[in-house]
Amino acid sequence: MQERLEERLHGLLTQFEGQNGAVIPLLQKVQETFGYLPRETIAQVAKFFKVSESEIFGVATFYAQFRFTRPGDHAIKVCLGTACHVRGGTQIMGTIERELEVKSGGTTKDYKFGLDRVACFGSCALAPVLVIDDKVYGRLTTSKVKEIIAKYQ
Ligand code: FES
Structure with missing residues (x-):
């Protein structure tokens, strides 16, 4: 390698x-x-x-474009913009951090997932929102998030 x-x-x-x-x-x-x-x-x-x-x-x-840690196979981006924050975005982020044992800005130990926060995807009507690779998931709940993550494991 x-x-x-x-x-x-x-x-x-x-x-x-x-x-x-x-x-x-x-x-x-x-x-x-x-x-x-x-x-x-x-x-x-x-x-x-x-x-x-x-x-x-x-x-x-x-330059924000450069990253210093190896990205995961799947990029999870959790929106913590105002609409998403008000509707539980922080809990969504917390659930993912606990489930995958990774902090925002990091990559899981097996390099399967990278986790980041985003300010707004422009899909506020669907808040709280997250995106995995290019797929948008909205109106999230903590249990829904666990199911979504499981699909990628
Ligand atoms: S604040 Fe989350 S999509 Fe706009």
Whole structure:
């Protein structure tokens, strides 16, 4: 796995030979390839551009598009916008966190699910709402959420 990561990263780095200012496009390519920015890749990108690791890390953390943890196979996004919050979004999030033993912003130990919060999906009439991959689930209750999650396990 490690060897494969290095090989794939090396392939990406060679595409950016001589492009000193291309930190962000390279990080985007790395994320596109691995689904996130693995720690080892930050070190290699820093070496490639001859800057410190903290500089690369600083650039990457500045942009919300970059993530530093491996995503789950299924992305669960729970809405905690006003309408969803008022109708129990926080309890929905809490149920998922307990059921899957993962905190918002994290990935389950088996990498099956990633969990994130979202401000509003624009489906407020269906509040509380969550989205798994591209599928929207609305008018949720805690028991309904457990059933939905079970379908993906
Ligand atoms: S507040 Fe949740 S969909 Fe709008």
